[in-house]
Amino acid sequence: MLKRILVGxxxxxxxxxxxxxxxxxxxxxAVMHADVRVIDPIWTTQTIAxxxxxxxxxxxxxxxxxxxxxxxxxxKYEISPDRLTYTFTLRDGLKFHxxxxxxxxxxxxxxxxxxxxxxxxxxxxxxxxxxxxxxxxTFTMVLSEPYGMVLESLGKSGSSVAIIMREQEALTDPQQxxxxxxxxxxxxxxxxxxxxGSKAVYLKNKDxxxxxxxxxxxxxxxxxxxxxxxxxxxxxxxxxxxxSALINGEIDFYEAPNNDFLPLLAKARGVxxxxxxxxxxxQGMIRLNHLHPPFDNVKARQAMxxxxxxxxxxxxxxxxxxYYRVCHGMLTCGGPYQNDGGSAFFKxxxxxxxxxxxxxxxxxxxxxxxLFTTDHNTITPATQVLVQxxxxxxxxxxxxxxxxxxxxxxxxxxxxxxxxxWNIFVTTTGGVGASNPVLHTWIGAACDKGLFGWPCDAEIExxxxxxxxxxxxxxxxxxxxxxxxxxxxxxxxxxxxxWNTPLAYRADRIDGIVPNTGLAVLWGITKK
Amino acid sequence: MTAYIVRRLFATLPVMAVVALFVFFLLRFAPxxxxxxxxxxxxxxxxxxxxxxxxxxxxxxVEQFFVWTLQLLQGDMGVSIFSNxxxxxxxxxxxxxxxxxxLSTLFVxxxxxxxxxxxxxxxxRKLIDRLVMGFAVLGFAMPVFVLAYVLIYFxxxxxxxxxxxxxxxxxxxxxxxxxxxxxxxxxxxVTYMALIARITRASMLEVLAQDYIRTxxxxxxxxxxxxxxxxxxxxxxxxxxxxxxxxxxxISGVVITETVFNIPGLGRLTVDAVLKRDYPVxxxxxxxxxxxxxxxxLVIDISYAFLxxxxxx
Numbered sequence: 157m158l159k160r161i162l163v164g165x166x167x168x169x170x171x172x173x174x175x176x177x178x179x180x181x182x183x184x185x186a187v188m189h190a191d192v193r194v195i196d197p198i199w200t201t202q203t204i205a206x207x208x209x210x211x212x213x214x215x216x217x218x219x220x221x222x223x224x225x226x227x228x229x230x231x232k233y234e235i236s237p238d239r240l241t242y243t244f245t246l247r248d249g250l251k252f253h254x255x256x257x258x259x260x261x262x263x264x265x266x267x268x269x270x271x272x273x274x275x276x277x278x279x280x281x282x283x284x285x286x287x288x289x290x291x292x293x294t295f296t297m298v299l300s301e302p303y304g305m306v307l308e309s310l311g312k313s314g315s316s317v318a319i320i321m322r323e324q325e326a327l328t329d330p331q332q333x334x335x336x337x338x339x340x341x342x343x344x345x346x347x348x349x350x351x352x353g354s355k356a357v358y359l360k361n362k363d364x365x366x367x368x369x370x371x372x373x374x375x376x377x378x379x380x381x382x383x384x385x386x387x388x389x390x391x392x393x394x395x396x397x398x399x400s401a402l403i404n405g406e407i408d409f410y411e412a413p414n415n416d417f418l419p420l421l422a423k424a425r426g427v428x429x430x431x432x433x434x435x436x437x438x439q440g441m442i443r444l445n446h447l448h449p450p451f452d453n454v455k456a457r458q459a460m461x462x463x464x465x466x467x468x469x470x471x472x473x474x475x476x477x478x479y480y481r482v483c484h485g486m487l488t489c490g491g492p493y494q495n496d497g498g499s500a501f502f503k504x505x506x507x508x509x510x511x512x513x514x515x516x517x518x519x520x521x522x523x524x525x526x527l528f529t530t531d532h533n534t535i536t537p538a539t540q541v542l543v544q545x546x547x548x549x550x551x552x553x554x555x556x557x558x559x560x561x562x563x564x565x566x567x568x569x570x571x572x573x574x575x576x577x578w579n580i581f582v583t584t585t586g587g588v589g590a591s592n593p594v595l596h597t598w599i600g601a602a603c604d605k606g607l608f609g610w611p612c613d614a615e616i617e618x619x620x621x622x623x624x625x626x627x628x629x630x631x632x633x634x635x636x637x638x639x640x641x642x643x644x645x646x647x648x649x650x651x652x653x654x655w656n657t658p659l660a661y662r663a664d665r666i667d668g669i670v671p672n673t674g675l676a677v678l679w680g681i682t683k684k
Numbered sequence: 685m686t687a688y689i690v691r692r693l694f695a696t697l698p699v700m701a702v703v704a705l706f707v708f709f710l711l712r713f714a715p716x717x718x719x720x721x722x723x724x725x726x727x728x729x730x731x732x733x734x735x736x737x738x739x740x741x742x743x744x745x746v747e748q749f750f751v752w753t754l755q756l757l758q759g760d761m762g763v764s765i766f767s768n769x770x771x772x773x774x775x776x777x778x779x780x781x782x783x784x785x786x787l788s789t790l791f792v793x794x795x796x797x798x799x800x801x802x803x804x805x806x807x808x809r810k811l812i813d814r815l816v817m818g819f820a821v822l823g824f825a826m827p828v829f830v831l832a833y834v835l836i837y838f839x840x841x842x843x844x845x846x847x848x849x850x851x852x853x854x855x856x857x858x859x860x861x862x863x864x865x866x867x868x869x870x871x872x873x874v875t876y877m878a879l880i881a882r883i884t885r886a887s888m889l890e891v892l893a894q895d896y897i898r899t900x901x902x903x904x905x906x907x908x909x910x911x912x913x914x915x916x917x918x919x920x921x922x923x924x925x926x927x928x929x930x931x932x933x934x935i936s937g938v939v940i941t942e943t944v945f946n947i948p949g950l951g952r953l954t955v956d957a958v959l960k961r962d963y964p965v966x967x968x969x970x971x972x973x974x975x976x977x978x979x980x981x982l983v984i985d986i987s988y989a990f991l992x993x994x995x996x997x
Contacts, residue, residue, distance in 0.1 A: 193766040277728055315726060331738040333768055351777050352767040353956040356949035392849060392946045400841050400848040558715060561961055565717030568729040597726050671837025
């Protein structure tokens with residue numbers, strides 16, 4: 157009997173000993189806003205795919221916390237006096253995770269793939285005449301016109317970042333997902349440990365050569381020095397469980413805690429909240445369909461401004477005024493191009509006036525189809541507030557409840573509402589992208605080629621292009637104000653405020669977190 | 685018996701075919717489009733259409749069904765639209781946590797529910813019976829997720845005795861494995877326990893009123909022998925039936941429990957795949973669940989013959 161007990165005890169002790177051995181490895185366990193389900197950040201615009209991409213891939217430039225592009229893979233670069241030719245030389249020692257060197261062939265193929273898929277890349281490549289390799293480390297980009305956003309575009313954050321892949325993956329059709337995730341970034345993707353919907357594992361790339369000088373990280377800029385041996389992006393779909401796991405020390409970092417749990421997290425021992433970067437926020441948008449009545453009439457669209465009291469929306473979504481701000485503009489408040497162009501439209505919350513203007517625009521009580529998202533922690537309460545305000549104005553609201561996945565599919569339909577289309581949906585966009593008129597794709601009005609709702613206005617497109625060609629910051633600010641004024645007049649969308657979600661982390665265990673500017677920066681986090 | 689089992693196994697084929705047909709077309713008729721989810725927030729309608737074309741989702745539905753059926757007949761469930769990984773790999777990655785959770789719940793529930801059901805019947809209309817029945821009503825009425833959060837709050841957050849979430853495979857050690865299953869098994873098992881306890885009590889009460897039980901008592905047999913050997917065995921058929929039905933309940937309960945306790949099992953895979961409209965994964969999972977249900981029913985039917993000698997196939 158005693159022998160059996162001893163054998164049992166040894167059997168139980170072995171796994172504990174193994175676990176102790178593993179404890180030597182420094183592991184960062186982070187819960188992000190979504191799970192890593194797609195490994196190709198060019199194929200999809202999902203933000204989580206870009207966070208994954210920024211761990212394993214590198215970029216030519218990285219925009220810093222002030223959105224200024226800083227060289228990353230590029231060692232040196234020159235711009236010709238006519239601003240038409242850019243010559244880039246890669247840093248020494250860049251290698252992919254399979255050991256092969258990063259060459260200009262890989263870079264050119266990667267940029268072409270990105271330039272065929274991403275909105276910002278497509279705009280840049282509409283001015284690119286040619287990309288030529290001078291040798292394995294140097295290449296030139298020749299423009300047809302002196303486009304002023306080349307470096308900012310190459311260093312952009314948010315969705316579909318301009319990552320550099322191996323040529324063999326970069327030659328994949330951008331409408332198809334690459335099969336391998338082999339980059340040259342500070343971490344390697346452990347594909348065999350990947351459980352989609354549960355966990356993605358990244359191992360430190362010991363061969364990574366960071367930028368010299370030990371530059372401190374600032375968003376995507378600075379020396380990328382891996383801070384831990386292993387990063388596990390754990391997916392916990394239930395926000396309450398994620399919060400409890402952080403309090404219990406089972407995870408170290410929680411990117412997007414639910415607003416309702418912030419007071420609890422603020423009180424929890426060992427846990428700290430950190431505000432994201434000053435422009436890293438979320439902006440709420442009400443998108444109207446410009447193709448069909450009543451919102452094919454600008455007067456009806458403008459009438460909707462009288463139903464928007466941003467405080468109502470923000471209180472319903474966020475609650476605590478510390479985390480939100482009223483922002484009557486489309487360009488991020490707090491960003492470099494914040495202005496008050498068109499903000500006068502918001503001065504008067506008045507359902508009666510809205511009803512009267514709708515009537516003058518020819519609205520006779522036809523049903524207005526609102527795509528009512530039921531499963532989103534911010535879009536759902538915002539839609540509830542909007543629908544209530546519309547009903548107060550006596551509008552005939554046809555609120556069609558559906559999950560976010562269905563809204564995403566339905567909003568792409570251009571048919572009239574009665575034939576499966578829509579009139580209104582509510583969504584959000586990132587403050588970093590929305591701070592720049594070129595990167596802010598939702599402010600565009602490119603008709604059929606634009607985003608859902610299909611606003612159509614040549615003047616807006618002209619101003620966006622003019623912004624990209626402006627040579628001075630003063631000129632850019634002037635254009636940004638004119639653009640926002642025009643976009644508000646045309647009601648490209650209706651902003652309903654701006655809010656921040658602080659990230660939460662175990663201050664007693666990890667260090668080195670930098671405020672987000674578009675994407676969470678994980679590579680520099682160290683474990684105590 | 686062998687002929688019966690073979691016949692039943694063959695009978696599962698048309699059932700699975702009908703399930704496959706229904707799940708394929710119901711998914712396609714449901715609103716939502718994986719291409720729109722993949723293309724993302726900033727994608728234009730044209731970009732979504734391009735992704736849809738590359739995924740083959742723009743082809744006629746019948747053609748898509750034909751292709752999928754052919755793949756299925758070759759043992760290939762297809763690949764996930766999102767991760768590009770084989771559905772069989774995704775399911776096999778998630779099988780262990782779900783099987784472990786189901787078995788541990790079954791163990792906890794059956795091991796506790798049958799004794800308390802027997803005791804409740806034995807002490808019918810006394811305090812202990814009322815307590816057991818009170819527990820059964822409460823257990824059956826309380827939603828799994830409410831109990832789960834209460835357990836997490838006390839046992840994990842306040843007292844820090846057990847982990848909040850996650851699953852440790854048995855290869856990482858017996859205690860880590862057991863530790864990760866205690867709270868989920870209790871949360872999931874309480875409803876099931878309540879169901880089995882009630883049925884055990886009812887079935888036992890019926891049997892205890894029989895003449896042969898009275899005879900056994902009159903012969904002076906010990907109470908435990910009367911209850912366990914004479915009464916429980918004869919009351920077993922309805923109990924086993926309920927255990928079988930309960931396994932279907934467990935499958936749906938697993939979805940919620942796995943979400944709350946963040947266990948990477950088939951339940952969570954199902955929810956995620958449905959929300960993302962990952963058609964091949966949902967189709968594969970429904971077939972697996974349907975197959976499991978058919979097999980459980982078969983095992984239950986076979987067990988009747990062992991429990992009641994009068995039943996012959």
